[in-house]
Amino acid sequence: MRDRKSSYRPMHAAGRSGAWGDRVARVLITGSAMLAIVSLILIFIFIGKEALPIFTSAEIQEEANIRNLFLPQSAGGGAAAEYTWQPVSELPKYSILPLLVGTLKVTIIASLIAIPLAVLAALYTAEFAPTWARETVKPAIELLAGIPSVVVGFFCLMVLADWLQGAFGWTFRLNAMTAGIGLSLAVIPIVYTVCEDAFSSVPQAYRDGSVAMGASSWQTASRVVLPAAMPGVLAACVLGFGRAIGETMIVLMASGNAAILSWLPTDSIRTFSATIAAELGEVVVGSPHYHVLFFIGAFLFVITFAINLFGHWWVGRLQKKLQGAS
Amino acid sequence: MADKPNPREAETPAPCEIGTEQLRVRAGKEEILKGITLSARRGEIVSIIGPAGAGKTTFLRCLNRMAELDLDLAVSGRVLLDGRPVGDLNVAALRRQVGMVFSVPTPLPMTVYENLVFGIRLVARGRNGFDEHVENSLRAAYLWDEMKDRLNEPARNLSGGQQQRLCLARSLALEPRVLLLDEPCSGLDPISTAKIEEALQELKERLAVILVTNNVKQAARASDRTAFFLFGELVELGPTHRLFTTPTHPRTADYITGRFG
Amino acid sequence: MADRTRLVGGAFQSLCILACVLIILMLAVILGDIVVHGLGTVTFSFLTKAPETGMTGGGIFPAIFGTFALVVLMTIAVIPLGVATAIYMHEYAPKRSRVVQMVRLAIQNLAGVPAIVFGLFGLGFFIEFIGRGMDRVFYGGELVYGQPAIVWAALTMALLTMPTVVVATEEALRAIPQSYREVAYSLGATRWQMIRCVVLPQAIGGILTGGILAVSRGSGEVAPVMFTGAAYFLPELPARLNSQFMELGYHVYVMTTQSPDVEATKPILYATVLVLLALTFLLNFSAIMIRAQIRKRLRHGR
The missing domain is CATH 1.20.5 (Single alpha-helices involved in coiled-coils or other helix-helix interfaces)
Incomplete structure (x- = not known):
């Protein structure tokens, strides 16, 4: 065992010091x-x-330019000018306003459902819940986050849409409400996670101080923890909104995909993301339609980028503040 | 128990001296070390005493350039190993020659054997054949008898005192020429402390030892020379016996008699 | 007064509990519906046979295989990149440095970019730019890589899942005691030796968690692969890097929205969804378990 000669020479070891690696x-x-x-x-x-060709290429601009993306467009022959998304027709119309309204509509519906649920659930797990409840809710949220959006979309399309139509008698089986409910499932996990982080980064001393002055746990939660973590909650809402705006599969499958300019929540809608998903497969590369779809993608990217930048900046500021206070 | 002298040590009778000249360290506006000139050579143990925040650990970490890991620290002045600035040496090569034992036992999450050969394997050819090194360094750390049958156990399983001696043996396995110890016995029981001190007395024959300690008695017992640090300054340096019997500086006297606030 | 306070408090707490119950209920309804309708059709032959008679019979083996091939390719790309990025931020760059802030910002924003935008990017960059470029340079303009292919889909997916791997790895790196690093340095390790011999072996759990989560995400995501390589039906399994492939999620999407006879495909559709769901849940569940272990060690380890 000891007969093998060691190859270690302390004085000469510098030669193979691993500097190259x-x-x-x-x-x-x-x-x-x-x-x-x-x-x-x-x-x-x-x-x-x-x-870019939408702004620079004269050839593309003949069909699609900034004016007819945002302004009403006449179908020609003296017909009244209107906002229409009809890229595949004899006279293609590229008004993205119906898409914008549809996207906002479904995003707002999803946010209105998801944000209260997620914030309250996060407050409960961070402040009131016994351990067993916390250990149930948290993995449930993680599982929810793990459901592929195509599965949620499938469920909305095959099951939820029928239930809702049966219950409320809506004209359109697939509409903004159906998609919004489905979309809220994708938003809940992110809002919950960011909120939970915000609540648990509130220093324990705040709570102790409040309880020491005779406040109940509900008063502590609503008057001390919630205000202290408010920027985090707002950031969570912003990030959730950003998630909802870009989500594709759920709205693609459950929203009906009709580009109707209306604020009615029970009308079918077509969102930016669904438009790209549905139309890019068949479009001719380099055509005006192709470039308009990329314009929509760029638009989505810039919006979500700004939202994320803002949300994370806000979260970071809150954490700095609370760490400084503790 | 005695460690047999290493044959290669005789081939290279290096003078071996490590020391600083006007070493200054600052962290932002705060000056942690204010011009320290102190050296140690083979055959002696130099202990550094002083209250918390005196800069003892920082001083030690400048000697093997561990201070460079903290980017907030700005080091100026000279650190010399055998008259050569340590900045001229390859960092890794320097640290193999200047071993370090930390205040908390820090076995790596591996077996005892793997801990001991960790440093060797980084530079040596092949992965085996280091049994002699392992045995020698364990003997030098007074740990061979306890460890010879436990080499393949996780190092975490050892007691605190054994872990610290393992860390000592781990540094010795690289056959360093200088050994830096940062409060090595702060959390240990008296028996482990005694074993480490005994080991150091034998080790100083072949390497220079600098021992930072919070325990004034340990400095008095174990060292040949003692340096007293206060607020980043070297207040007094002298033979341990002299410093503890007739300190020249009133602050030193206050500290070693326990009157220090 | 005190009574009113208690009443409001009780109502508020009940509201919070109601929110939790509602969320869990939604989860349970979806899972329940899919399991109840799907379980009967998931048989061994369903998992091992190709689709037959216009998607109303047979199995989904090509889709399972395609998904598997996709995530394997994706993992090969995403693990080294994600782990290296996390190591750079935690081990190389000075804390609080501007570069780290920028990398972190980029990762956070990458995580927030909609999946469909990744799909556009995959088409515009990988296929039209890289693929076409390769065809022009190596194949004399012949169409080889400048078309939807599994390699482009996998790379697009790797970009999408990279933040997951980075975040999980960073968490694991944070759990490693600083003293280990110092010991390695004090024994003469270079930074890379320190990382290879001490940090990486300790972080393996976190890397695994990140990898599993990335695989789970990658096997369920449809939007990024729609234009970059997924196909509705292929008679052959993908054999080359530039083959198209079938994917479970895409299969579900197409069968749901474009089937000529929805009622006839329903049992197979449900079964496919169940397989996809079971796959992602299994992956997520194991990742959650591993992460719980790491967090436990983080709490007790110090």
Whole structure:
């Protein structure tokens, strides 16, 4: 056992110090980390690039330009000008206003359902819940987050739509309400998670102080914890909204996909994301329609980017404030 | 129990001296070390005493350039190993020559054997054949008898005192020329402390030892020279016997008699 | 007065509980409906046979295989990238440095980019730019890689799931005591040796969690692969990097929305959804278990 000669020489070991491997690893690791930034920039460039002809190419602009994307468009022959999304017709119409209204409608419905549920559930698990309840709700939310959106969309389309139509007698089987309820399932986990983080980062001393002055747990929760964590809750709402705006499969399957300009929640709708998903497969690469779809994608990207930037900045500020206070 | 002298040590009778000249360390506006000149050579144990926040640990971490890991620290002045600035050496090579034992026992989450050969495997060819190193370093740390049948146990299973001696043996396995100990016995029982101190007395024959300690009595017992640090300054340095019997500085006297606030 | 306070408090608490119950109820209804309708059709032959008679018979083996191939390719790309990014942020870059803030921001925003935008990017960048470029340079303009293919779909999906891996790995890195790193350095390890010998073995659980979560996400997501490689029906399994493939989620989408006879495909549809759901839940569940173990160690380890 001891007869094998050791190859370690303390004085000469410097020669094989692993400096070379260290240098290679540093370059590779730093490069990989930069890839996150690079890919974000690439996304911006490559989606922006395909959207750009709407502003620059005269040929494309004949069919699709900023004016007819946002302003009413006459079908020709003296017909009244209106907002219509009809990219595949003899005279293509690219008004994105119906899509914008549809997207906002379903996003607002989903937010109105998801935000109260998620905030209250987060408050409950962070402040009142006994351990067993916490250990039930948290994994349930994680499982909810793990359901693929195509499954939620499937459920809304096959089951929920029939239930809702049967109960309320809506004209359209698939409409903004159905999609909004489905969409809320995708929003709940993110709102819950961010809120829960915000509530549990409120220093325990705040609660102790409140309870010491004779406040009940509900008073502590509503007058101390909730106000202290309010920026986090708002950030959660913003991030949830951002998630809802871009979600594709649920709205694609459950919203009816009719680009109708109306604020009625029981009308069918067509959202930005669903439009891309439904039409990009059949579109001719390089046609005005193709570029309009990328324009919509760029629009979605910029909106969600801004929302996320703002939301995370807000969360970070709250955490700094609470850490400074504790 | 005595460790047999390493044959290669005789081939290279390096003078081995580590020390600083006007070492200054600042963290932002705060000055942690204010111009320390202190050195230790083979054959002696230099202990550093002083209240918390005196800069003892920072001083030690400058010697093997561990202070560089904290980017808030700005180090100026010179640190010399055998007259060469340590900045000229490859960091990894420097740290193999200047071993360090931390105040908390820090076995890595591996077996006892893997802990001991960790440093060797980083540079040596092959993964085996280090049994002699393992045995020698365990003997030097007074741990061989306890460990020889437990080499393949997780190091976590050892007692606190054994863990700390394992850390000592782990540093010794690299055959360093300087050993830095940062309050190595702060959490240990008297028996483990005694064993470590005994080991150090034998080790100083072949390497320079710098021992930072909170325990004034340990400095008096175990060291040849003692340095008293206060607020980043080297207040007094002298032979341990002299410093503890007739301190020249009133602050030193206050501290070693326990009158320090 | 005190009575009113208690009444309001009780009402508020009940409201909170109601919210939790509602969420769990929604989850239970979806799961229940799919399990009840789907369980009867999931048989061994359903899992191992190809679709027959216009999707109203046979099985879903090609879709399972395609999904599997997709996530394997995705994992090969996403694990090294995600782990390296986390290591850079936690082990290399100085804390609080501007670069780390920017990388973190990029990761957070990448996580928030809608899946459909990734799909657009995959089409615009991987297929039209990289793929076409490769065709022009290596194949003389012949259409080889400049078309929807499993490799492009996998790379698109890797980009989408990268934040998941980064976040999970970073959490694991944070759980490793700083003293381990110092010990490794003090024994003469270079930074990379320290990472390879101490940090990575300790972080393996977190990396695993991140990988599993990424696989779960990747096997359920449809929007990014719609234009980058998924196909409705293929007679052959994907054999090359530039083959198209069938995917479970896409299969569900197409069967739900474009089937000529919805009632006839319903049993198979439900069974397919159940398989997809079971797959993602199994993955999520194991990730949650591993993460719980890590968190336990984090609490007791220090």
